[in-house]
Structure formats: C-alpha cells, structure tokens
Amino acid sequence: MTIPDTLRAASVQLGVASDTPRLDAELLMAHALGLSRNDLLLRQRDLTVPPGFxxxxxxxxxxxxxxxxxxxxxxxxxxxxxxxDVLIPRPDSETLIEAAVTHFVGRAPQSILDLGTGSGALLLAGLSEWPDAHGLGIDASPGALAVAQGNAERLGLADRATFHLGDWALGIEGPFDLILINPPYIARSATLAGDVLHEPDSALFAGAEGLDDYRRIAPDLPRLIAPGGMAAIEIGYDQKDAVSTLLAEAGLRVRALQDLAGHDRCLVATWPSSDGTA
Structure with missing residues (x-):
C-alpha cells in the first residue's frame, strides 16, 4: 500500500481509540519515518511505508x-x-501563559516560579516568551525533573532555568514576579478514561475532592508573589469557587479565565491595590 492508502486505513483503525484518528496516524507515520509531520504530508507520495508503522x-x-x-x-x-514520568502538556494549560502575557503587557517578569513543573512546560514557555527572565521549577519527582532539565537544555534555556526537588513551596524564598502552578486536581473517586490512564497518578489525584494540594499551596502564595506580580493556577472545570475561596482567605484578589472550550481553567491571583483593583 502507498502511504496515502496506509494513512486512510490507519485512520479507520484508530477511530475506535482516538478522537483525532487522522492526526494520530500522520504523527505516527512521520515518527516512523524520522520526519516532521509537515515533511510527511509534502512527500507522502514519494515515500515507502516503514516496517515499524x-x-x-x-x-x-x-x-x-x-x-x-x-x-x-x-x-x-x-x-x-x-x-x-510526566503529565502530557495540554492546550488547556496554555491559558496560564496567556494570562501572564496579558498581565505583563508592556513589561516583563524577571523571576518565574513553576510549582509542579513536570516536563518544564510552563516554566520553559515563560522563559521563551521573556528572554530576560530567570526561573525555578519545583517537582517532587526526580524522573520529572530529569525530563524538565533535558528540555531546558534542548531549548537552549538551561542557563536561565533551575530545577529543584521539592514539596510545593516548602523552603522556597521569594518573591517572584510570576508563579505558574498546575497541581493535581482530580478527585480520587473520579472515573478516568483515555490518555490519563497512562499518566502518573501523582500528577493527577489530590484527595477526596481534588483540593488537597490547593489547600497546601494557597497559604504560601502571599509571601511568594512580588508587588505587581501574579500567580496563574490551573483548576478543574468545576473548582473555581472552592479554589477562589482558598486564595481569597489568604488575602489575594482572584479572577477566573476560561480555556478555548469555555471552561473555567485558570485563576489569576494578585495583591489587591489600595483602590480595590488588581
């Protein structure tokens, strides 16, 4: 079979396992050929299906x-x-970077803290956005930190990114202009399906209500957010009120942002100013 024929057949096969079967087939074919997806699509009629596909x-x-x-x-x-070893970065989490870009319009954060850094996605996206910034990524998983460090090196950001083994903000001294946080937030009793079944439990589950880690993180944020700075915190679609209350009890001003699907996804926490605006 030709590559176009093979991709069509694979898309039909993958329809039972994926919401994006054609994209999956193309990505896997490109990987098997050692090409980018764009190169595959441009050259597919001149290539041969590799045996590993x-x-x-x-x-x-x-x-x-x-x-x-x-x-x-x-x-x-x-x-x-x-x-x-790490949670797969998702487009929903880009909402945190979008929030930071909006907050720092016309200026740039100099210091970034990423709590629960995983692959380093949020920290390294921030450092790529602001070339003069330096950042610290914290994670409780040595395996995750190894992945994050490798990503920083491949992206040429290792001189501005530091990664430490840690327990959320315990022992961290601030303040930081920008804090990025994507903690576990799934309730232990939740029924899961799809990709998350293969992802590390430690990056997913947070107690009976999915709030355990927010309860630990919120009290530390006031001492870690610099004047004029912000924290961007990812939440589950139904957690806005509960997590906002935790942040407000810590003395922070909170507003929610939605992801592309219209779900509440990011809470922006800032110091209230004297006139009551963030």
Whole structure:
C-alpha cells in the first residue's frame, strides 16, 4: 500500500481509540519515518511505508498516548520531550501563559516560579516568551525533573532555568514576579478514561475532592508573589469557587479565565491595590 492508502486505513483503525484518528496516524507515520509531520504530508507520495508503522498503530490502539509513543508534545511556542514520568502538556494549560502575557503587557517578569513543573512546560514557555527572565521549577519527582532539565537544555534555556526537588513551596524564598502552578486536581473517586490512564497518578489525584494540594499551596502564595506580580493556577472545570475561596482567605484578589472550550481553567491571583483593583 502507498502511504496515502496506509494513512486512510490507519485512520479507520484508530477511530475506535482516538478522537483525532487522522492526526494520530500522520504523527505516527512521520515518527516512523524520522520526519516532521509537515515533511510527511509534502512527500507522502514519494515515500515507502516503514516496517515499524504497524507496531506504532498497535500501541495507540492499546491506549498509549501519542505523546509517549513519539516522545514529544508541542506546547505554546516550544516542543517538549515527554515520558511516562510526566503529565502530557495540554492546550488547556496554555491559558496560564496567556494570562501572564496579558498581565505583563508592556513589561516583563524577571523571576518565574513553576510549582509542579513536570516536563518544564510552563516554566520553559515563560522563559521563551521573556528572554530576560530567570526561573525555578519545583517537582517532587526526580524522573520529572530529569525530563524538565533535558528540555531546558534542548531549548537552549538551561542557563536561565533551575530545577529543584521539592514539596510545593516548602523552603522556597521569594518573591517572584510570576508563579505558574498546575497541581493535581482530580478527585480520587473520579472515573478516568483515555490518555490519563497512562499518566502518573501523582500528577493527577489530590484527595477526596481534588483540593488537597490547593489547600497546601494557597497559604504560601502571599509571601511568594512580588508587588505587581501574579500567580496563574490551573483548576478543574468545576473548582473555581472552592479554589477562589482558598486564595481569597489568604488575602489575594482572584479572577477566573476560561480555556478555548469555555471552561473555567485558570485563576489569576494578585495583591489587591489600595483602590480595590488588581
């Protein structure tokens, strides 16, 4: 079969396992050929189906996430290596970077803290956005920190990014202009499906209500946010009120932003000014 025929057949196969079967088939074919997806699409009629493609399709049909199979995921303006040690970066999390870009319009944060850095996605996206900024990424997983450090080196950002093993903000001294936080927020009793079944539990679950880590993080934010700075915090679609209350009780002003699907996804926490505006 030609590559166009093989891609059509693979898309039909993957329709039972993926919401994006054609895209998955193209990404797996490009990976098997050692090409970018764009190169594959431009050259597909001149190429031969590689012998390893069928095995990649089988892995996807078994439920393994595309990002883990091909080993990378695009996020914001950068491409990140990912492994099963880290949560797969998602477009929803880009809402945090968008919030920061809006907050710092006309100026730039000089210091960035990323709590629960995982692959380094948020911190490295921020450093790529602001070339004069330096950042610190904290994670409780040595495996995740190794992935983040490798990403910083591949992106040429290692001289501005530092990664430490840690327990949220415990022992961290601030303040920081920008704090980025994507903690676990799924309730332990939740029924999961799809890619998350393959992702690390430690990056997903946070107690009976999904709020355990927010309760630990919120009290530390006032001492860590610099004057004029902000924290961008990812939340589950139904957690705006509960997490906003925790932040308000810590003395912070809070507003919510929606992701592309219209779900509440990011809480922006700032110091209230004397006139009551953020």
């Amino acid at each position: 069928a095995a990649l399709i089988a892995r996807r049909l078994a439920g393994e996430p595309i990002a883990y199979i091909i080993g990378y995921r695009d996020f914001w303006t950068i491409s990140l290596a990912v492994t099963p």
